[in-house]
Amino acid sequence: MNSSTGRKPTKRIRIGKVIIGGGFPVAIQSMTNTKTADVEATVTQIIALQETGCEIVRVSVPDCESAAAFKEIKAQIDVPIVADIHFKADLAVAAIKAGADKIRINPGNIGGPEDIRKIVDAAGTAGIPIRIGVNSGSLSKQVRARPNSMAEKLADSALENISLLEESGFDNIVLSVKSSDVLETVKAYRVLSGKTDYPLHLGITESGTLESGTVKSAIGIGLLLAEGIGDTIRVSLTAEPVREIDVAKQILQALGIRRFHPEIISCPTCARCEVDLITIAARLERHLKGCNKLVKVAVMGCVVNGPGEASGADIGLAAGRGKGVIFRRGLAVKTIDETDFFSELIKMVDEFEVE
């Protein structure tokens, strides 16, 4: 564990222009869900992801047509792009030739040592890393048949595949061990982190819709990150891919690992609240989503915690009946009417100079 960052030191791995591990920021990734062969739709989605803050994009390459499209896609985007490969080693080789910045293979379904050797040779020549992406839903029959726990099966499968790659002289490796069960996933990553220094890609697989997937991912990824484990994260949601980036940013920001946008502290409101705080807070959050000024804004409904939180934030509002006190850097600066709450807070954020 690095004592200043609280993060486990891992090997530095380059994915295009992004470096993960070795003290570099925990990178955010997502995956397209367009048909890869539809170059226009895929490029449009990748650009939307990129603009939301996605730093690495994964694209599935299920057939030769997709591998051909991969090259065209790569030419039109700026973000590093990872080819997701299952079943066919030849598709991995084709994707590498098409310019993939990284290859993800699934040891449960990619074939035997010869298939892996083929991919390793191509990745080695291209100088790109391989992620060994183990998944509870697609373990090989042999691994599934073992009597140990799912967490051990996942970690062992990753470790055995590391050996296969290392035997071929390849050590440009990233690892993941995902399960749809949160605690199983956490256990598997803990085991893996204790046994290897390759960087870890964290995620809870098949975690469900926006609501349940957000909770499962926040707990699982959050718990591991809080222990110093994890070098890149992917929040899997059965939802529009850009939503995954929003949640990923929230997780990293909540843990103080990275900051992306203003932090809004707002109370849940209660009988003491005399203003429509829910609407103001939601409007403020939407407005500030694209703002990368790292300020902390407190929007509080009453005198219980209002002045305390408002004065502890960079900019604060402690509301009362139809009026509110505005704080800047801990000092009350003015009293304003409820109708001006939103516009005043926005103006204060605009004018605030981060030191």
Added chain:
Amino acid sequence: MNSSTGRKPTKRIRIGKVIIGGGFPVAIQSMTNTKTADVEATVTQIIALQETGCEIVRVSVPDCESAAAFKEIKAQIDVPIVADIHFKADLAVAAIKAGADKIRINPGNIGGPEDIRKIVDAAGTAGIPIRIGVNSGSLSKQVRARPNSMAEKLADSALENISLLEESGFDNIVLSVKSSDVLETVKAYRVLSGKTDYPLHLGITESGTLESGTVKSAIGIGLLLAEGIGDTIRVSLTAEPVREIDVAKQILQALGIRRFHPEIISCPTCARCEVDLITIAARLERHLKGCNKLVKVAVMGCVVNGPGEASGADIGLAAGRGKGVIFRRGLAVKTIDETDFFSELIKMVDEFEVE
């Protein structure tokens, strides 16, 4: 730590008909945001909370009018009700007389030892517990001025107030130490859990809107629960109170601590997916929200993890191009058309007999 449940043993405390601590289920609570003096609005909101699964409801009592209303509210509802008191000990006494099942006081603002003694006497006579609810936004001036960390300030404030209550012979106590910072909150609860066996009420205070509040609460509450800490939880969201119950249930279910509704495993979809899985999963989640049958349903978009997850669930769908294979208890039972996915899954859930 109890070796069978993995939870820290705590003192058993009764809040009306609900018991927390001592191995009882982690109870879910929320708080009304209506005017307490508006009996009709408050009762309506409490009933909505109760129907969503809220097991303890807190109601703010900021004035005498609210204390009077409290009695009328109590007469119309079934769920245990907690009076939230700040600044005035007399209001706590009035709320206890009005039938409160528990009192929450904030040591940072409730006054001196005499005020606390007054509340303790009334609670002791009524036989109801007191929650010492410490909050980073409303620590007393003396506590704030100390040179230690916020986590220590929070825990110390709770511990000092335990002593005050115990000196009066009162030990019917619940504790909380909330901060709007996730890691600070986690640290404070860890310290507190190590030093006392009173049950802990977990929450991240002022955690923000539905989106950011869900992530902060899932990480903070989830991390503590995963360590065996916590006897009752409140997810604070600047949103409609019933949303807090949904998120609380998701947190407890994700950690396998309690189960409330069917578990939906669904993939994030990618280029391999040939059906509109996002819509199907969202529709299924909405439909099954009120269903308390504890089945695991996998809704998967392709052959990579589809058959694995679908056969690992109670009921599964592994979709392909326009068709999908339905699994029950690990066995493929039929192939159906995409148009029948939703109706077939619903039917399977209805017919499934949980063993």
